[in-house]
Amino acid sequence: MxxxxxxxxSEGCHPNILNALLSYNGDQQAGYGEDQYSLEAKKLIQQKIQSDSDIYFVSGGTQANLIVISSILKPYQCVISASTGHILNNETGAIEATGHKILSIEKEDGKLKPEDIIPVLESHRNIPHQVMPKLVYLSNSTELGTVYTLAELERLSSFCKENNLYIFIDGARLGHGLTAETTDLTLQKVAELTDVFYLGGTKNGALIGEAIVINNKELQQDFAFNIKQKGALLAKGRLLGIQFLELMKDDLxxxxxxxxxxxxxxxxxxxxxxxxxxxxxxxxxxxxxxxxxxxxxxxxxxxxxxxxxxxxxxxxxxxxxxxxxxxxxxxxxxxxxxxxxx
Amino acid sequence: MxxxxxxxxSEGCHPNILNALLSYNGDQQAGYGEDQYSLEAKKLIQQKIQSDSDIYFVSGGTQANLIVISSILKPYQCVISASTGHILNNETGAIEATGHKILSIEKEDGKLKPEDIIPVLESHRNIPHQVMPKLVYLSNSTELGTVYTLAELERLSSFCKENNLYIFIDGARLGHGLTAETTDLTLQKVAELTDVFYLGGTKNGALIGEAIVINNKELQQDFAFNIKQKGALLAKGRLLGIQFLELMKDDLxxxxxxxxxxxxxxxxxxxxxxxxxxxxxxxxxxxxxxxxxxxxxxxxxxxxxxxxxxxxxxxxxxxxxxxxxxxxxxxxxxxxxxxxxx
Amino acid sequence: MxxxxxxxxSEGCHPNILNALLSYNGDQQAGYGEDQYSLEAKKLIQQKIQSDSDIYFVSGGTQANLIVISSILKPYQCVISASTGHILNNETGAIEATGHKILSIEKEDGKLKPEDIIPVLESHRNIPHQVMPKLVYLSNSTELGTVYTLAELERLSSFCKENNLYIFIDGARLGHGLTAETTDLTLQKVAELTDVFYLGGTKNGALIGEAIVINNKELQQDFAFNIKQKGALLAKGRLLGIQFLELMKDDLxxxxxxxxxxxxxxxxxxxxxxxxxxxxxxxxxxxxxxxxxxxxxxxxxxxxxxxxxxxxxxxxxxxxxxxxxxxxxxxxxxxxxxxxxx
Amino acid sequence: MxxxxxxxxSEGCHPNILNALLSYNGDQQAGYGEDQYSLEAKKLIQQKIQSDSDIYFVSGGTQANLIVISSILKPYQCVISASTGHILNNETGAIEATGHKILSIEKEDGKLKPEDIIPVLESHRNIPHQVMPKLVYLSNSTELGTVYTLAELERLSSFCKENNLYIFIDGARLGHGLTAETTDLTLQKVAELTDVFYLGGTKNGALIGEAIVINNKELQQDFAFNIKQKGALLAKGRLLGIQFLELMKDDLxxxxxxxxxxxxxxxxxxxxxxxxxxxxxxxxxxxxxxxxxxxxxxxxxxxxxxxxxxxxxxxxxxxxxxxxxxxxxxxxxxxxxxxxxx
Incomplete structure (x- = not known):
């Protein structure tokens, strides 16, 4: 072999997770994410980001991306992404299937800067004949393994606020992005500087699971409906809760x-x-x-x-x-x- | 308590499943459902239904319903369901969110008969001003715990064929439906008499997982694209494969x-x-x-x-x-x- | 014959319209509804309703309905309609095709009352497993030729405000509804008591054309994008402007x-x-x-x-x-x- | 001025059209495109293309594009377009709003060749993680005023057939494209070499109106439902029929x-x-x-x-x-x- x-x-999950699944297996719990493990895991994440952001667990990255993006945008609004973005290349048109265009910016290193975004905004002023750019999609670490520094994300975040754009980080590999030796970005800063991001579990030791963190209050309202409507609300939400509880404990x-x-x-x-x-x-x-x-x-x-x-x-x-x-x-x-x- | x-x-999963997850945890496997457990589990199901139907594992029932239905129907086609149908009442408009109307037939016992469907077909003949009924959605056992007999399903299936309608069984509780003391319907007959159905795992001892079985050849083509586009293709497909492997073994x-x-x-x-x-x-x-x-x-x-x-x-x-x-x-x-x- | x-x-249009089309035929005008006839027609309507509501002209009733409804609702929100509603029976699932469910209330006379709506709200409290009712769709005159009185619309409008519901009138036959001998409802009151309504031209002497009137300020923003995205923004908007100009003049x-x-x-x-x-x-x-x-x-x-x-x-x-x-x-x-x- | x-x-329409509207104004006709003028106009077009293709009249170009494309593609299939394509730049995401991605090919002259398309097909083989290219969208004349010759369209058409791709021509300016002094392409050849195309009226002397011509038999079935569902079926279809009748007569x-x-x-x-x-x-x-x-x-x-x-x-x-x-x-x-x- x-x-x-x-x-x-390629492999299963971290042994702590399997042990926890075994320990808690017989307990009766409420369904649909109202189990005590999910509630505790959310609290742990909130402590780490020092914010009472809303948190939802879903199964995978494409699911997280399509739910977040379709819940944020109005029908005529669109996403901006680096040309290497996962949503552009590896999700079978999942975002477009929810009705939204993605504007692609050619980037060799997979990272966006304000300078990249300005011309896209400028070439989309022919109202109402063009889509309205509204959400900047980043991934960190990117699909090419590169990462954002604190200063880079701060600049992007300021730029987005000034231009009335939302900022969303696809964190399928957020753990890797934040522990790269070359970055000074922290989880707490990610929460401060984005409207929404997610913490990927699938590619970092869980069986499945991504934790969507909604920092922007105006985007929090009724979010659970979107989860359910897209088929992402697990009856046994405990499966996701237990995993994130174990992953978050002691910064595993x-x-x-x-x-x-x-x-x-x-x-x-x-x-x-x-x-x-x-x-x-x-x-x-x-x-x-x-x-x-x-x-x-x-x-x-x-x-x-x-x-x-x-x-x-x-x-x-x-x-x-x-x-x-x-x-x-x-x-x-x-x-x-x-x-x-x- | x-x-x-x-x-x-309310509870976790059957111990056999946890044991299998433990045993296989360290193995490296291909992603996205190409792992050996998923392949074996599919073979087991094919043996049980005596058919080489296409099989896909997804996480939950709403997800299975929305993927199956949106993949089958053209934009102007719609679903017929008993008024008690899960897709009508408990899925936050998941089907409509994919663009398709559900026509509801008032039924106290949750079961459809040809006689119920005929008037719906007759009242939808004003082409092209009305949606075209194309898919009959059943659940078995139903949301009210009732079940179909072999004769009942045979009649419905013949009726659907004659009327150019597809027939799909939501099997979130198919295990319960087929083991009710009052039914003579079998899994193999379900496969023979439907275009698509699914075997529910979540409500029958799995942590998550439903096995979609596509019997109608013309509906099989390219189905995997739909799974991926709707965010339902797990990177660690092994999680679903291992569970169905255990559930199918020895008819657990x-x-x-x-x-x-x-x-x-x-x-x-x-x-x-x-x-x-x-x-x-x-x-x-x-x-x-x-x-x-x-x-x-x-x-x-x-x-x-x-x-x-x-x-x-x-x-x-x-x-x-x-x-x-x-x-x-x-x-x-x-x-x-x-x-x-x- | x-x-x-x-x-x-069945017939063409009122002669005044054809005459105006002839008179203005050679003039060069801006496209996409920025022509002077459209601008004047909008002013005339605003004068009649004594409000600076936003006004857009589109080609037909189904188009008006699907644009208005899809622009108002978030993905998980739905419409409430009497069972006789045009959107339910005669639009080939146009509303569902934009992703939204319609909840039907059985009504023999085609008219909704607060009492009809209350049980629908009460049976949709299982958050987030059900769609959220958000928009009440009325037609006036209704598909059965019946009409609302001022008192009836006032009650409905208050009820909707109290329950955080929008109210929208399909006015394909609004002219007929407001000139029925049995009603005291006026166009100005319709504008005061609804969030959006439209004035139907197609069924009242125009070749094509419905005038969508958006009274609720929060629903006005960026509405033009929706018109364009749904393919309803005519290059020669003058065709619609000229017609409504003639229809509105002297209350034709x-x-x-x-x-x-x-x-x-x-x-x-x-x-x-x-x-x-x-x-x-x-x-x-x-x-x-x-x-x-x-x-x-x-x-x-x-x-x-x-x-x-x-x-x-x-x-x-x-x-x-x-x-x-x-x-x-x-x-x-x-x-x-x-x-x-x- | x-x-x-x-x-x-910028202007109204050709006087023949207004005269015809006047002449026929009082006649009672069937609605929704079943009027005698529409039927005659369709016959005239069929004669000119020497084919019994299905023909439908709609109001405008964006509407024609979105109806044709959304009716042809399965949810996971996408369009290929030159980067100058109207659907990419000037339709407010209308195609994506129906759920379909557009793959853009950078082209200075607005024209596609097989050589341009091959690399797109080759870079979309990672099944099922990417959308499936299925429809080639051309415009003729293009948004830059350039045109296809017969030989160019023949090559493209063969290539598409070999690669199981549909070919659709946006003919908003088809009249101009076919009467350019540098082309030998004819209307009849356009019908032979495409699956679907449309003849644009709005930009060539009509008040509104585009004639969608469906040559591919397998794409003809039930097309009228799509027209109605997207809000494009005019009650007074005569308005479109009369215009195309006049435009087609004597090759006006x-x-x-x-x-x-x-x-x-x-x-x-x-x-x-x-x-x-x-x-x-x-x-x-x-x-x-x-x-x-x-x-x-x-x-x-x-x-x-x-x-x-x-x-x-x-x-x-x-x-x-x-x-x-x-x-x-x-x-x-x-x-x-x-x-x-x-």
Whole structure:
């Protein structure tokens, strides 16, 4: 069996979660998120962000994105996203299926700046013949593994307020984004600087689950209706509550993400020492080294990963992803193989 | 702590499922339902229905309903449902949110017959000023605990074929429906006689999960796109696969449902012996006894349940639901209390 | 050629409109409703309702209904309508196609009262499992030719305010509704007592065109986007502007509707004198007399009309509609035939 | 009053249309497109395309686009368009509002080739995580005034068939596209080579109206429901039928478009003689000359037009549009002014 660096959702979940599911299994609880575990987990998150934001647990990232976006926008309003955005490329038109256009801004590093957004606003002034840009969608860490710093998010947040735009962070890998060694952004600051964001569980040690956090009071009203209408309100909400309770306790969530980041950095640094170049300079659990096709073939005999992009001269960029559960052994084996071959 | 007869999703899941989640937890598996557990579970279901129908696992009932219905219908086509249908009353307009009207047929027992549907077809002939009825939605067991017999479903199925209508069974409680002592309908016959149905896991011992079974070949094409677009494709599809694998093995699914039915029947029979009347004569895990309000108040001190409907003369109907996990003790205590008071 | 009493849109338009189209034909004007005729027509309507409400012209009634309703409601909110409502029966699911459920209240006379709405509100309290009723849809005159009085609309309007509901009048036949001899309701009062209403042109002498009037300030913002997005913003908005300019001048609009009502009342009164009964007691341009099938057959030789409902004893109700253009001659011939036969 | 070259919908309609409206005004006709004028107009179009395609008249271009596209596509399917496409830039997200994504291909001249489409197909193979491209949207003439030749459309049509894609032509300016001196494409060939197209009336001498022509048999079924559901079925369908009857008679439609093209070419040729450059080399009624800002200012004193794009060195491109009704005088005056100034 080859070891897979294909993604961060190949394995089950952190053992603490399974243990908790076992411990609480026989208890009778209210349904639809009114169970005590969900209520406690929400309190824990509220404490960490120092805010009484509304919190809802849903199953997955596409679901979180489509519910948040469709609940915020009026029919004629649209989203702005970097061209690398998950909602643009990997969600089968889920946002458009709720009736909303996404305006794409070409970005190699997956990150938006105010300077990127200004021309989009300026080219959408032909009222009422064009959609109205209203929501800026960010992901952190991005689909390319890059992250926002505090200063970057502060600038974006101010810009959005000034321009009457909402700001929403897709946090499918928020743990990884906030524990990257190059960022000073914190969970509390994310809550302060966004209207809505979510904390991804699926890619960080849970079986399923994302925690949607609604900071903007005006967006809080009646949100639960949207969850139910889109088929996202689990009868056994306890499944989500128990998982986030365990992840939030003692900051397990950030510990798991930091572990994944560290494992990726080990590989990255080993490669850098051997002169390998990268598609982008990332500090989270996704790295995109550029290797010769012959080396890639050799690595493929022992490891699974995606070939991301064909480059010139018989080289390609591959994508390696580490997870909360990536042990030292496969990392070391991979590095050893690199060192032997380069 | 009062014992709850409020619903069949108060507890966690069957221990076999937790054990399997533990056993397989460390394995790396492909995402999005391509894991080996999901593939095996699908094969097991196909064997049971003796058909190579397409099978997809999703998280919950509303999600299953909205994905199936919106994938089948063209924009101008609509659903026909009994007035008690879950899609009409308890899904926050999830079906309409996908663009489709539901035509409601007033039915006290929650079951549709061809005779009920004919007038709806006849009153929708003013083309193109009215929606086109195209899909008949049934639930089995129904929201009132009633069930279809083989003969009843055969008649409906023939009628639908003759009238160019699709037939879809919401099987949130299909286990209970098929193990009721009064029915001769089988899972294999359900597959033969419907275009699509689903096997509900959430209300029958799983943490989450419904298995959508698409029998009609013309409805199978590209169905996975719909799952993804509606946010229902779990990255860790293994969570659903493992559960259905355990539920399908050795017919645990039917055993659990039959247990729930038996516990409800014990209470029902005890009450009948004491002369209690019922809102409807059900043989599944939902019963609706009519009791004096004073007795209801006494029962409420020890048990939780919903008051379903105010009746005359200080009587009310209550709803009692038993589950795969309802032990003998609370059932016996409840019966004892009834016997003492009546 | 038989004379048709089938509807009020069989003929072209009032000659004043054609003359105006001819006179202004060569003028160059701004597109998309910014032409001077549209601007003047809007001012005229504002003067008549003594309010600076926002006004938009669209092509037809279904279009007006779907734009207004979809622009007002959030995804999880729904409409309340009498069971006879045009949006329920004759618009091919246009409202549901925008994502919104319509709750139907069974009403024989097509009119809603607060007493009818209260139980609907009470049965929709299971948050968030049910849609949220938010908009009351009325039509005046109704699809059955009945009308609201000032007192009735005042009660409804107060009730809606108290219950945080919007109120919208489908005025496809508002001219007829307001010129019925039995009502004291005025256009100005309609504007005061509703959030939105529209003045129907198509069924009252225009070629096409309905004037949507938005009285509630909070519903005015950005409304033009909705018009454009739904494909209802005509490049040559002048076509709508010119028509409403002519209809509003010297109250031609009300004169035409009053004429249609008068012609219908002539037939109604002649029939009443001969002892004919009616499905509903209407005072507008729609009447529903109950006649023997043999008489209906004879009338059919000279006139076209719809058979509305089979009654017992070989009788049926028919629907007769008169228009702004129904001359005296066919009315007199019809009456003569009735008098000869009864 | 300045003469406007801003667009081709500034004036009313061709006098023949008004005369016909007058002549037929008193006739009683069936509603909803069943009037004799609509039926005759459809026959005329069928004769011209030598095909029994289904034909429907609607009010405007955005309406035609959204109805056609939403009726063709399944929820997970999407449209491919050149980046200049009207549906992408000037319809307020009308297509997305029906649930469908538009994939944009950057094209300076507004025309698509198979080579442009291939990479889009290739980058959308990650099933089911991406939308499925299914419909190619063209406009002819394009939004930039360019046109397709027969050979170009034949190549595209073959490519689409081979790749299981539908092909739809937005013909808001089809008359202009087919009468350009540089094309050999004919109306009959358009019908042969597309699944659906429409003949635009609004921008070619009608008050309103576009004729949707459905050539592909499998797309014809039940199309009328879509028209009605989107609010596009006029009660007085005669208004559309009479207009297309007049436009189709004696090829008035093509005569009017050819006139508009000729007037634009006069201006274009006069400018070319003086050395003026153009944004694109067009042969229809839209031209985009590049002029000095000072000359543009002078022209603005006598004429209205849009400034399309700022260029370098104090030059800008302007857009001039001529219409079916543009007389010789303003054209000559404009040319005279150019000749005086350059």
């Amino acid at each position: 080859k070891f897979s660096f294909k993604n961060d959702y 969530y950030f510990e798991l993400a930091a572990h994944a980041n560290r494992q990726a950095m080990k590989i990255k640094n080993a490669m850098k020492e051997r002169g390998v170049g990268f598609l982008s300079d990332t500090y989270t659990n996704q790295i995109f080294p550029i290797l010769s096709n012959s080396l890639i073939e050799k690595l493929s005999e022992k490891f699974e990963f995606y070939i991301w992009k064909k480059m010139e001269d018989d080289f390609s960029a591959i994508r390696l992803i580490t997870s909360w559960n990536t042990a030292d052994q496969p990392v070391e084996e991979f590095i050893k193989m690199i060192n032997n071959e380069l | 009062k014992f709850s007869f409020k619903n069949d999703y 699914y039917f055993e659990l449902a039959a247990h729930a039915n038996r516990q409800a029947m014990k209470i029902k029979n005890a009450m009948k012996e004491r002369g209690v009347g019922f809102l409807s004569d059900t043989y599944t895990n939902q019963i609706f006894p009519i009791l004096s309000n004073s007795l209801i108040e006494k029962l409420s001190e020890k048990f939780e349940f919903y008051i379903w409907k105010k009746m005359e003369d200080d009587f009310s109907a209550i709803r009692l639901i038993t589950s795969w996990n309802t032990a003998d003790q609370p059932v016996e205590e409840f019966i004892k209390m009834i016997n003492n008071e009546l | 038989k004379f048709s009493f089938k509807n009020d849109y 609009y009300f004169e035409l509707a009053a004429h249609a009502n008068r012609q219908a009342m002539k037939i109604k009164n002649a029939m009443k004198e001969r002892g004919v009964g009616f499905l509903s007691d209407t005072y507008t341009n729609q009447i529903f007399p109950i006649l023997s099938n043999s008489l209906i057959e004879k009338l059919s030789e000279k006139f076209e009309f719809y058979i509305w409902k089979k009654m017992e004893d070989d009788f049926s109700a028919i629907r007769l509609i008169t228009s702004w253009n129904t001359a005296d001659q066919p009315v007199e011939e019809f009456i003569k035939m009735i008098n000869n036969e009864l | 300045k003469f406007s070259f801003k667009n081709d919908y 439609y093509f005569e009017l478009a050819a006139h508009a093209n000729r007037q634009a070419m006069k201006i274009k040729n006069a400018m070319k003689e003086r050395g003026v450059g153009f944004l694109s080399d067009t042969y229809t009624n839209q031209i985009f000359p590049i002029l000095s800002n000072s000359l543009i200012e002078k022209l603005s004193e006598k004429f209205e037009f849009y400034i399309w794009k700022k260029m370098e060195d104090d030059f800008s491109a302007i857009r001039l549009i001529t219409s079916w009704n543009t007389a010789d005088q303003p054209v000559e005056e404009f040319i005279k002014m150019i000749n005086n100034e350059l």
